[in-house]
Structures are given as structure tokens and as C-alpha cells.
Amino acid sequence: xxxxxxxxxxxxxFRGRAEEALxxxxxxxxxxxxxxxxxxxxxxAFPDADEREGLRELGNRIKAGALSRLxxxxxxxxxxxxxNGVKVHWAETVEEANSLVHGIIEARKGSQVVKGKSMVSxxxxxxxxxxxxxxxxxxxxMGEYIVQLDNEKPSHIIMPAIHKNARQVSKxxxxxxxxxxxxxxxxxxxxxxxxxxxxxxxxxVGVSGVNFAIAETGTLLLVENEGNGRMSTTAPPVHIAxxxxxxxVPNLRxxxxxxxxxxxxxxxxPITTYVNLxxxxxxxxxxxxxxxxxxxxxxxxxxxxxxxxxxxxxxNCIRCGACMNHCPVYxxxxxxxxxxxxxxxxxxxxxxxxxxxxxxxxxxxASSLCGACGEVCPVKIPIPELLQRLRQENVxxxxxxxxxxxxxxxxxxxxxxxxxxxxxxxxxxxxxxxFLWAATRFRALAPKKAGPWTENHSAPVPARRSLHDLAARHxxxxxxxxx
Amino acid sequence: MSAxxxxxxxxxxxxxxxxxxxxxxDERLVTAPWRYAPEDRIDRLRSLMEAVHTxxxxxxxxxxxxxxxELLNKRNLTNLLCAPSREHGRALQAHFEATEQKVxxxxxxxxVEAWKEELFWNVEASxxxxxxxxxxxxxxxxxxxxxxxRLMSLVPPVHIAxxxxxxIHDNLYDMMVAQDWAAGLPTNVLLxxxxxxxxxxxxxxxxxxxxxxELIVLVLEDA
Numbered sequence: 001x002x003x004x005x006x007x008x009x010x011x012x013x014f015r016g017r018a019e020e021a022l023x024x025x026x027x028x029x030x031x032x033x034x035x036x037x038x039x040x041x042x043x044x045a046f047p048d049a050d051e052r053e054g055l056r057e058l059g060n061r062i063k064a065g066a067l068s069r070l071x072x073x074x075x076x077x078x079x080x081x082x083x084n085g086v087k088v089h090w091a092e093t094v095e096e097a098n099s100l101v102h103g104i105i106e107a108r109k110g111s112q113v114v115k116g117k118s119m120v121s122x123x124x125x126x127x128x129x130x131x132x133x134x135x136x137x138x139x140x141x142m143g144e145y146i147v148q149l150d151n152e153k154p155s156h157i158i159m160p161a162i163h164k165n166a167r168q169v170s171k172x173x174x175x176x177x178x179x180x181x182x183x184x185x186x187x188x189x190x191x192x193x194x195x196x197x198x199x200x201x202x203x204x205v206g207v208s209g210v211n212f213a214i215a216e217t218g219t220l221l222l223v224e225n226e227g228n229g230r231m232s233t234t235a236p237p238v239h240i241a242x243x244x245x246x247x248x249v250p251n252l253r254x255x256x257x258x259x260x261x262x263x264x265x266x267x268x269x270p271i272t273t274y275v276n277l278x279x280x281x282x283x284x285x286x287x288x289x290x291x292x293x294x295x296x297x298x299x300x301x302x303x304x305x306x307x308x309x310x311x312x313x314x315x316n317c318i319r320c321g322a323c324m325n326h327c328p329v330y331x332x333x334x335x336x337x338x339x340x341x342x343x344x345x346x347x348x349x350x351x352x353x354x355x356x357x358x359x360x361x362x363x364x365x366a367s368s369l370c371g372a373c374g375e376v377c378p379v380k381i382p383i384p385e386l387l388q389r390l391r392q393e394n395v396x397x398x399x400x401x402x403x404x405x406x407x408x409x410x411x412x413x414x415x416x417x418x419x420x421x422x423x424x425x426x427x428x429x430x431x432x433x434x435f436l437w438a439a440t441r442f443r444a445l446a447p448k449k450a451g452p453w454t455e456n457h458s459a460p461v462p463a464r465r466s467l468h469d470l471a472a473r474h475x476x477x478x479x480x481x482x483x
Numbered sequence: 484m485s486a487x488x489x490x491x492x493x494x495x496x497x498x499x500x501x502x503x504x505x506x507x508x509d510e511r512l513v514t515a516p517w518r519y520a521p522e523d524r525i526d527r528l529r530s531l532m533e534a535v536h537t538x539x540x541x542x543x544x545x546x547x548x549x550x551x552x553e554l555l556n557k558r559n560l561t562n563l564l565c566a567p568s569r570e571h572g573r574a575l576q577a578h579f580e581a582t583e584q585k586v587x588x589x590x591x592x593x594x595v596e597a598w599k600e601e602l603f604w605n606v607e608a609s610x611x612x613x614x615x616x617x618x619x620x621x622x623x624x625x626x627x628x629x630x631x632x633r634l635m636s637l638v639p640p641v642h643i644a645x646x647x648x649x650x651i652h653d654n655l656y657d658m659m660v661a662q663d664w665a666a667g668l669p670t671n672v673l674l675x676x677x678x679x680x681x682x683x684x685x686x687x688x689x690x691x692x693x694x695x696x697e698l699i700v701l702v703l704e705d706a
Contacts (some may be wrong), residue, residue, distance in 0.1 A: 030685075033685075033686075034685075034686055037686055038686075048516065051512075051516050054509075054512045055512055055513075058507075058508070058509055058512050058513075061504070061507045061508075062508070064504060065503070065504040065505070065506060065507065068498070068501065068502075068503045068504040069498075069503040069504075070494050070498075071491045071494040071495050071498070072503075074490075074491065074494075075491070084670075090485070090486040090487035090490055091486055092486045092489055092490060096486055140693070141683070142681045142683040142684070142692060143681075143683035143684075146683070146684070159682075159683060159686070160683070161683055161684065162686070164684070165684075165685055166684055166685050166687070169684050185684045185685060185687040185689050186689045188684055188689075189681060189684065189689040189691070189692060190691070192692075193691065193692060193693060196693060197603060197693070198603075200603075200693070201599055201600070201603045216665055217664075217665060217667070217668050219668055225679070225680050225681060225682075225692070226679055226680065226681045226683075226692035226693050226694070227637055227679035227692055227693035227694025227695075228692070228693045230633075230637050230673070230693075230694065231637065231693050231694075234633045234634055234637065234671070235595075235599075235634065235638075237596075245490060245494075250506070251508070251665065252659060252664055252665045252668075253508065253510075253656060253659060253660075253665070254508065256513045256654075256655050256656045256659070257512065257513050259655075260513070267682075270531065270619070270620045270621070270676075271620040271621075271622055271674065271676050272676070273535070273675065273676050273677045273678070273679060273680055273694075274673065274674065274675060274676075274679075274694070275622075275673070275674035276671070276672075276673055276674075277668060277671065277672040277673070277674075278670070278671055279668045279669065279670055279671070279672075280670040281670065282670065283670060285629050286628070286629050286632060286670065287591060287592075287593065287594050287595060287629055287632045288594070288595035288632040288633050288634045289627075289632070289633050289670055289671060297490070299486070299489075299490050299493075303490060303493040303494060303497070306493070306494060306497050307493070307496075307497040312497075
């Protein structure tokens with residue numbers, strides 16, 4: 001297992017990928033069906049609008065409060081976890097985080113890792129990093145396992161393999177595992193269960209993410225339905241949890257509303273099958289559980305988002321995926337079009353801090369600003385407002401200091417001049433009137449091509465007379481012009 | 484500079500001159516919508532758990548071992564992992580001996596490393612106690628310990644849980660506060676709300692993903 005896992009080659013730009021996705025009827029159908037169902041489930045899980053809004057407000061206050069004293073909470077978390085016997089590590093970059101994880105595995109001479117679902121480990125591309133160093137890192141969430149088996153990346157943060165249907169999974173299991181073809185989902189899941197059960201038993205190290213880290217008690221909380229998270233964090237002798245620094249909350253009681261918001265927003269479930277609270281490694285008198293528990297706290301651009309009070313709200317996110325489920329753009333183009341770890345609305349506002357806005361310059365404008373994401377966000381992140389802010393950051397003069405990593409990538413001198421002209425025209429009445437006079441009288445000279453607009457639309461032609469003219473004439477003829 | 488110092492330094496720098504927001508936790512929001520009359524708690528828990536494929540059987544302290552034998556025999560199971568060091572383990576053992584049950588009772592009495600292979604492939608069912616239940620979400624609360632370790636409720640394909648009716652709380656918040664969890668948690672606390680499941684393929688719900696395929700809850704109405 002030393003070869004690098006190849007990632008499916010994607011068209012390099014967002015527009016190109018979006019066009020490909022839009023032309024793929026199967027893909028569009030898979031997403032449409034799944035997103036419709038997830039939206040219905042969420043709506044049913046919040047039958048009382050007052051209850052829902054009260055809880056969202058509370059969720060927002062808890063996260064905003066936690067961020068307002070984040071450094072203190074991180075220190076408290078570290079202290080409590082250390083008291084409980086958990087080793088805490090800090091990493092500014094994904095390279096540092098990977099090297100820490102690899103170091104822990106190496107110290108145990110480990111060669112097999114099973115991983116529960118973790119988006120932070122996706123940020124780190126941990127599977128590839130470890131594979132290059134001779135460590136097999138196997139995804140154990142069914143969706144993640146399917147995606148990994150097909151050398152793909154997740155297309156949804158909660159439902160990683162949502163872009164595939166049963167027939168595609170059946171073919172994959174047939175080709176890669178030699179299993180007989182079946183479109184029966186139960187049988188497909190049983191194939192996954194059998195294959196992974198041995199891996200859980202044999203693994204030297206289990207890796208997981210963290211949904212909430214509780215500073216008060218020094219506890220890592222994980223939610224899941226499959227049991228793979230419990231397996232990964234309990235069966236192997238070492239457990240390494242990786243998480244972003246924004247996941248800490250002050251008190252144990254805070255997770256009551258947050259877990260409820262998370263599972264109801266994500267899947268429409270009152271609670272997931274398992275909520276797993278880990279507060280330490282195996283004690284001397286206990287008979288199972290990992291002998292070592294590690295927590296890697298990763299920055300990877302989060303302190304950059306934190307530095308700006310408006311952008312800081314991005315870090316409220318509890319990774320429920322409701323914003324993508326409700327996004328008309330995501331539903332049509334699918335997760336892979338975004339080309340980054342986090343797709344959909346949350347991806348658009350978080351990726352710039354991780355990868356730089358210049359790497360994803362089309363993301364902020366790939367939105368109709370319909371507002372659905374902001375309306376459903378369980379912790380009330382004003383996503384549309386942040387998208388508009390990023391649009392501004394995108395076109396700032398690159399010579400000025402940038403407030404977002406990679407800002408100013410879409411700056412255009414021509415555009416700047418056009419807007420300046422527009423401003424002049426609209427603030428000087430005499431100039432405006434003469435422009436209007438000229439535009440209507442010489443309408444035949446209007447350009448026939450107006451960039452991409454005229455690829456799919458007819459070119460706009462000014463009317464014979466402006467509304468202003470018509471109104472003036474009407475009032476002259478019929479009287480009533482105000483004196 | 485260490486990564487730790489850099490991260491904390493950047494965060495502190497960004498917060499310079501600001502004051503932390505006050506703690507505005509409002510417990511009514513997580514309790515008021517989730518209150519039930521004592522006589523409705525079992526029904527609420529039962530209907531939510533049944534909705535996710537859990538078998539819930541009301542029974543009494545004196546007849547549950549009989550029910551366990553019946554459930555195991557119906558499924559043709561040949562062994563059951565349970566804790567002989569616990570009162571319910573002893574009760575079950577006594578009943579199985581008295582009625583000459585063929586089901587073999589296994590004990591989790593050694594570190595997992597000593598019998599991992601057997602635990603993962605040969606144990607067919609397990610029986611554990613619970614710390615209580617939560618009516619609001621249809622949830623069992625487990626605090627694994629040396630008698631009933633963490634993997635006991637996860638690895639065997641069938642998990643039978645004993646739940647005392649008097650220990651069913653309205654909601655998670657009430658239970659946490661009543662038992663003062665914040666004062667100190669064990670190494671692992673589990674909230675279990677059904678058998679293991681997944682909807683990762685086409686959103687079709689399938690049970691028995693990686694944990695138990697079946698969860699059976701015996702509610703002891705007189706306890």
C-alpha cells in the first residue's frame with residue numbers, strides 16, 4: 001500500500017465542472033432525489049417553528065459565546081483532557097497535523113488504520129499522506145468506504161456517496177471486491193459490514209473526527225448512526241481524534257441543544273443512533289477501549305477567518321450539511337463541482353480561509369443569493385451576507401492589504417473604470433439626460449454582442465424613447481404636470 | 484514558536500479589546516418542549532425506538548429472564564454475553580440453570596486483546612444494563628465499566644438492554660442535571676437510540692451497518 005491513491009481527474013475550473021455536471025442526467029437525478037428527501041426530513045423534524053427558531057437562536061449564542069473566548073476554552077479543554085489522560089497536540093497546517101498523526105502511528109509501529117468519518121482528515125488528505133508512508137488508512141463509514149474504493153472524494157459532508165446509486169455501488173463492489181452484483185441495498189451494506197469488521201478487529205490505530213469538544217469535562221463527542229465511529233474509537237489500541245479549533249464548547253449542557261440541532265438539521269432524526277462521549281483512554285481496571293487517546297487540534301486557516309469579526313461567524317458551523325441540502329445550486333451541480341473538501345454554501349465561505357480566495361474565485365458568485373442556506377442554518381450563520389462580503393474581497397485592488405487570504409483575484413481595471421463611469425453617469429443629471437437622449441436616438445448602433453450574455457439571450461436594444469421622455473410627453477398632452 | 488503558542492497568540496490578538504459574550508444558556512428551550520406525564524414516558528420512548536427498528540418489551544423484575552430465553556430461542560442463538568458480576572447477570576444465570584437452557588452464557592472477564600477474535604466472530608448476542616433512558620428522543624444511556632465494557636453493546640449482532648421504568652427521564656438535559664454529569668464523566672458514555680443503521684446508499688435505510696443488527700429493550704415496569 002505505498003502507491004498514492006489517484007483522485008478522479010476533474011476539469012480544472014468551476015464553470016467547466018458545473019457544465020459537465022449539469023449535462024449528467026444521472027448525477028442530477030441522484031442529487032435531486034436525495035436533496036428533496038433530506039429537506040422533507042428536516043422540515044418534519046422541526047414541526048414547531050417557534051421551538052426551532054428558539055433553538056437556532058440558542059445554538060447561535062452558544063457558538064458565538066464559545067468563539068468570544070476561544071483561546072481560554074482551548075486551554076481549558078487541553079488541561080481537562082490532559083488530566084483525563086488524553087494527549088493534546090496542536091497543528092497550524094495540514095502538513096503538521098499529518099506528521100503528528102504519522103508520528104503517533106509510527107511510535108506504535110502501526111500499519112493499519114481505520115477511520116470514522118472526519119471532514120478534517122479530508123482537509124488533511126490523511127489517507128494519501130499515510131499511504132505514501134506505507135500505512136493503510138481505510139474509511140469505515142459506508143459512504144466514505146464506497147467513495148474511497150472508487151478513488152473519489154466525498155460529494156456531501158454527511159452523505160459522502162450520495163452521487164452514486166445502488167447499481168453503481170453494486171458494480172464497484174463487483175469490480176473491486178469480487179462480490180456478486182446485487183442492487184439490494186441491504187445486501188450491499190452487509191458486504192461492507194463483513195469486509196470492514198475484520199479491519200476494525202485488526203487495526204492498530206483508529207482515527208475519528210469530533211463533533212463537539214467539551215471544555216468543562218474534557219470530553220470528545222461524536223454522533224453517528226452506523227457504529228463505525230464507536231468501532232474506530234474503541235476497538236484499536238490507539239485512538240487519534242482530529243478536529244478544527246472551532247469545535248470546542250464551554251459546558252457539557254451546551255451539547256444538548258447543539259446535538260439536537262445537528263441531527264435534526266442534517267438527517268431529520270431526533271437523535272443519531274449513537275452519541276459517543278469519550279473522556280479518556282482505558283483505565284487500569286477496564287477491559288477495553290484504547291490504551292492511548294490523542295487529540296490533534298488543527299488551525300488550517302481558521303485563525304484567519306477568526307481575525308475578522310464578520311467572517312468569524314463561519315466558525316459557528318457544526319457541519320450538518322443543511323445549507324447544501326437546501327441550495328438550488330448545489331442540488332444541480334453536485335458536490336464534486338466545487339472541487340474542494342467542503343462543497344455547497346458552507347464550502348464557499350470556509351474554503352477561501354483554507355485554500356485562499358484566489359483558488360476558488362468563482363465560488364462566491366456561484367450563488368443566486370436566494371437565502372435558503374442562511375434560513376436553515378442551525379447556528380444562524382448569515383451565509384448570503386458572507387458570500388457578498390467575499391464577492392467584495394474578490395474584486396479588491398490586489399495592491400491593497402487583503403483581509404482574506406488570496407483576495408483580489410478577480411480585480412479588473414476595466415471593470416473598475418466601467419463602474420466609475422456608471423457612477424458618474426448616475427450622479428450627474430445633465431450627463432444622464434444627454435446619455436439617454438443619445439442612447440434612444442442612436443439605438444440602431446447598440447452592440448449586437450454583449451459577451452457571454454448574448455450566447456443565450458438576444459442583445460438588449462434601447463427603446464425608441466425613454467420612459468422619462470414618454471412620461472413628460474404624456475403629462476404635457478394631458479395636463480397635470482405638477483407646478 | 485510552537486504551533487500552540489502561534490494559534491493561541493493569533494486568537495488572542497484577534498480578540499484584543501473585546502469582552503467575552505455572557506453565558507445566555509436558556510434551559511427552558513431544551514426542557515419545556517420535552518416534558519411528559521410519568522405514565523406517558525414509556526410510550527413515548529417505545530414509539531420512538533420502535534420507529535427505528537427496536538423491539539421494546541414491557542416486563543417485570545421476576546419474568547424478564549424468561550423473556551430473554553424466549554427471545555434467544557426464537558432466533559436460534561447459541562450464546563449470550565452477560566456480566567455474572569452484576570445482579571441482573573446472576574439472575575439470568577440462575578434462571579438459565581434452573582430451566583436448563585442450552586444457550587451458553589459468556590462473560591467479558593478478560594481484556595479485549597485476549598479474546599478479540601472470539602468476541603468479533605463468535606459472540607451472537609449480549610445483554611447489558613443501562614443507566615437510564617430518555618423519553619424525548621427514545622434513547623438508552625450506557626456508562627460502560629469493567630463489568631460491562633464498551634464493546635459489549637457494540638460488537639455482538641444482537642444487543643438486549645435492561646431499562647428500569649423509574650430511570651426513564653424526560654430529556655437529556657434533565658438527566659444530566661439530575662445525575663450531575665458535569666462533575667465527572669466516565670471514560671465513555673453512550674447514548675444508544677436503536678440498532679446500527681445507515682442510509683449511505685441512495686438514502687435507503689439499512690439496519691446492521693457495523694454495530695448490532697437488532698436492539699431489544701426490556702422495560703422493567705416495576706423497577
